[in-house]
Amino acid sequence: MIGIATITMSFAAYTSAMVVRQSSGADWQAIPLPPILYFNTLVLLASSATFVIGRRRLAASWATGASEPAASPAAPGMTWLYLTLGLGLLFLAGQVLAWRALAGQGLYVATTPNSGFFYVLTALHALHLLGGVAALLYLIGRLTRGSGPTPVNALGAVSLYWHFMDVLWIYLLLILATRL
Amino acid sequence: MPPTSFIRKYIFSLDHKVIGRQYLDLGLVAVLTGMVLSWLMRFHLAYPASTIPLLGWIAPKLAAGGVITPELYLSLMTMHGTIMVFFVLTTAPFAGFGNFVLPIQVGAEDMAFPRFNMLSFWVTFVAFLVLVAAFFVPEGPPISGWTAYAPLSAIGKDAGPGMGTGQTLWAVSIAIFCVGQLLGSLNFIATTLDLRTRGMTLMRMPFSTWAWFITSVIGLIAFSVLLPACVLLILDRVAGTSFFIPAGLVVSDRLQAHSGGSPLLWQHLFWFFGHPEVYIAILPGFGIISHILPVFARKPLLGPKVVLACMGAIGFLSYTVWGHHMFLSGMNPVSATLFSVPTLIITIPATIVTLLWIGTIYGARLRFTTALLFCLGFVSVFVSGGISGFFLAQPSIDTYLHGTYFVVGHFHFVMGVAAMFGIFAGTYFWFPKMYGRMMNETLGKIHFTLTLIGVYCIFMPMHYLGLAGNIRRYSAFTDDYMKGSLPLHRFITMAALFTGAVQLIFLYNLFWSRFRGAKAPPNPWQATSLEWSIPSPPPFDNFGGHHPVVGHGPNEYGVAGPDGDYVMQAEPEGHGVA
Numbered sequence: 001m002i003g004i005a006t007i008t009m010s011f012a013a014y015t016s017a018m019v020v021r022q023s024s025g026a027d028w029q030a031i032p033l034p035p036i037l038y039f040n041t042l043v044l045l046a047s048s049a050t051f052v053i054g055r056r057r058l059a060a061s062w063a064t065g066a067s068e069p070a071a072s073p074a075a076p077g078m079t080w081l082y083l084t085l086g087l088g089l090l091f092l093a094g095q096v097l098a099w100r101a102l103a104g105q106g107l108y109v110a111t112t113p114n115s116g117f118f119y120v121l122t123a124l125h126a127l128h129l130l131g132g133v134a135a136l137l138y139l140i141g142r143l144t145r146g147s148g149p150t151p152v153n154a155l156g157a158v159s160l161y162w163h164f165m166d167v168l169w170i171y172l173l174l175i176l177a178t179r180l
Numbered sequence: 181m182p183p184t185s186f187i188r189k190y191i192f193s194l195d196h197k198v199i200g201r202q203y204l205d206l207g208l209v210a211v212l213t214g215m216v217l218s219w220l221m222r223f224h225l226a227y228p229a230s231t232i233p234l235l236g237w238i239a240p241k242l243a244a245g246g247v248i249t250p251e252l253y254l255s256l257m258t259m260h261g262t263i264m265v266f267f268v269l270t271t272a273p274f275a276g277f278g279n280f281v282l283p284i285q286v287g288a289e290d291m292a293f294p295r296f297n298m299l300s301f302w303v304t305f306v307a308f309l310v311l312v313a314a315f316f317v318p319e320g321p322p323i324s325g326w327t328a329y330a331p332l333s334a335i336g337k338d339a340g341p342g343m344g345t346g347q348t349l350w351a352v353s354i355a356i357f358c359v360g361q362l363l364g365s366l367n368f369i370a371t372t373l374d375l376r377t378r379g380m381t382l383m384r385m386p387f388s389t390w391a392w393f394i395t396s397v398i399g400l401i402a403f404s405v406l407l408p409a410c411v412l413l414i415l416d417r418v419a420g421t422s423f424f425i426p427a428g429l430v431v432s433d434r435l436q437a438h439s440g441g442s443p444l445l446w447q448h449l450f451w452f453f454g455h456p457e458v459y460i461a462i463l464p465g466f467g468i469i470s471h472i473l474p475v476f477a478r479k480p481l482l483g484p485k486v487v488l489a490c491m492g493a494i495g496f497l498s499y500t501v502w503g504h505h506m507f508l509s510g511m512n513p514v515s516a517t518l519f520s521v522p523t524l525i526i527t528i529p530a531t532i533v534t535l536l537w538i539g540t541i542y543g544a545r546l547r548f549t550t551a552l553l554f555c556l557g558f559v560s561v562f563v564s565g566g567i568s569g570f571f572l573a574q575p576s577i578d579t580y581l582h583g584t585y586f587v588v589g590h591f592h593f594v595m596g597v598a599a600m601f602g603i604f605a606g607t608y609f610w611f612p613k614m615y616g617r618m619m620n621e622t623l624g625k626i627h628f629t630l631t632l633i634g635v636y637c638i639f640m641p642m643h644y645l646g647l648a649g650n651i652r653r654y655s656a657f658t659d660d661y662m663k664g665s666l667p668l669h670r671f672i673t674m675a676a677l678f679t680g681a682v683q684l685i686f687l688y689n690l691f692w693s694r695f696r697g698a699k700a701p702p703n704p705w706q707a708t709s710l711e712w713s714i715p716s717p718p719p720f721d722n723f724g725g726h727h728p729v730v731g732h733g734p735n736e737y738g739v740a741g742p743d744g745d746y747v748m749q750a751e752p753e754g755h756g757v758a
Contacts, residue, residue: 109415109419109420109421110419110420110421110422112440116415116421116422116423120411120412120415120421124408
């Protein structure tokens with residue numbers, strides 16, 4: 001079973017990339033991007049960084065404490081995973097604020113093609129990130145319970161997916177900033 | 181552990197064999213539905229003024245007095261196309277047989293993600309229900325064809341009857357269907373790459389497994405484009421966006437309150453999916469034929485690596501030709517040429533594979549089973565339909581032929597009937613493995629002979645109708661200049677009703693053999709691949725707890741083996757090689 005999860009997640013990632021890429025093709029009246037998006041970007045980047053640190057800490061604790069197969073909730077890496085989760089949710093909240101900011105300017109999904117694409121692309125990304133949050137919650141649940149084999153593959157898969165969401169967001173932001 | 185409760189065993193089962201049969205059963209229901217719709221259309225085309233009994237009672241508004249209105253005709257056409265392409269040609273050869281056979285052929289206990297697999301089927305089932313629901317909304321199903329061209333598909337009720345709720349249901353159904361197929365494709369790829377048993381190298385995989393693998397790669401890309409296209413279409417319809425609707429559009433005397441969208445964007449997105457979809461329907465057939473022909477020719481398939489390379493090339497090229505569906509969209513002639521060239525190039529690998537099949541049976545002592553006959557029938561209709569493709573690939577000729585019955589004849593042969601023959605071949609071939617009983621060969625041969633004659637009588641004349649300028653999508657040919665085609669249309673209708681009736685023989689054989697057929701031995705056809713090394717039907721975990729070790733390729737026929745003129749893949753390496 002080794003590696004299946006990872007490979008498949010990367011395929012899932014590829015799929016979502018296609019989904020998002022294909023819908024970009026608009027170039028009409030420009031809309032101003034809400035500045036909070038840049039703050040959100042930093043938050044998301046930070047969440048990737050905390051995930052990396054958390055994963056390293058967990059791997060280190062597994063390598064040293066070979067007798068203890070599962071990590072306890074007190075393991076140093078767990079704090080970083082919780083931080084990642086928090087930053088992910090903060091990003092989503094920030095996106096909601098961005099939508100509200102646009103709506104405040106009278107730009108709704110049907111107002112201009114550009115706002116339509118903005119809402120669709122960001123919403124699709126948020127939806128996918130929500131999937132990442134769910135996967136992270138599942139992972140934290142397994143780590144906290146501490147029963148069963150260590151979820152090395154699952155951790156790898158979720159982390160890959162999370163970073164992919166990060167890269168995807170940068171790509172979207174570039175498109176939104178240059179094309180809208 | 182095998183589940184014991186009825187629901188876990190037969191309905192929400194995680195077993196790939198059950199899910200495969202569920203897909204095939206769904207395909208059977210869908211194909212019968214689609215066939216009845218085509219009968220109604222054909223009857224109306226041949227006898228435009230005649231009433232159809234009970235139809236006036238079923239659809240009082242759309243078929244008052246039992247005569248089909250032009251709008252109902254278009255609804256029937258839309259539903260026939262959508263059901264056949266999505267719920268028959270995609271589900272049966274790919275998801276159905278692939279699910280049942282692929283894990284066994286690579287030596288796995290199940291798919292990589294059994295839960296995704298179950299979800300994939302039930303999502304597809306829901307998509308089917310949503311689509312069929314369009315029959316039961318007041319204005320009936322959409323009239324936009326299976327391609328649902330924007331902007332008329334995007335603006336709602338003003339575009340005509342069925343374009344309100346019916347079209348929304350259509351878009352939602354197809355979006356759901358995409359999700360199901362994406363999950364399925366993902367599973368196929370992961371299973372093929374990661375769950376192969378020891379010794380099962382990529383080059384030792386049977387051709388059918390290769391074909392399903394390539395198909396799932398195509399499907400992953402194709403359906404992940406159609407999904408956002410449908411999402412955007414739904415948003416245009418319900419959220420008031422303008423992705424596909426241009427400014428200043430007046431439909432039914434009403435100015436549409438949209439602006440800035442591009443109807444062509446839909447065509448591009450749709451056909452970027454739509455053309456690969458043709459290969460999603462036909463490549464599993466390629467695999468099934470390449471798998472079955474050597475079994476009954478008792479000779480190895482000629483040029484096995486070339487066949488694989490050609491299937492890969494077809495898969496790749498299928499993404500470069502979508503524009504040939506859009507020659508009439510006002511496309512720049514240079515772009516048209518750019519799409520025409522790869523269209524002609526893609527005929528090369530297809531031709532090579534066909535010639536290799538013919539080379540395989542050349543000089544062979546064929547065992548004329550029904551499965552083999554359908555393989556030969558596949559080659560026949562694929563060539564007949566493929567040759568008309570050469571003409572359509574030329575933009576200048578296509579300009580004349582595109583809107584005529586020539587195209588109808590072409591794609592029904594090459595995609596519809598060929599894929600159906602692949603399904604029939606697979607059914608007669610794998611039925612013993614699926615149900616542990618043999619199908620009746622006599623009935624099978626009658627079924628094949630009459631079906632082959634029938635489909636040629638239906639679709640061959642359509643090419644001539646098209647050359648004569650007979651427009652497609654019209655519900656009746658009563659105008660002066662088209663009256664001359666009526667006798668031929670009557671002949672086609674007779675042939676269609678006859679061919680449909682012949683399928684009752686198949687249905688009878690299917691159900692009779694399922695319960696009364698002769699018991700099937702593990703390897704009735706003396707084939708080499710892994711599914712034939714285990715009992716019929718296979719146990720819950722396929723290989724009874726042990727993992728087979730593969731020592732041979734799938735193509736070792738006509739050699740001196742331990743059991744005859746073939747070597748099973750599960751034989752130890754170096755054993756029995758000629």
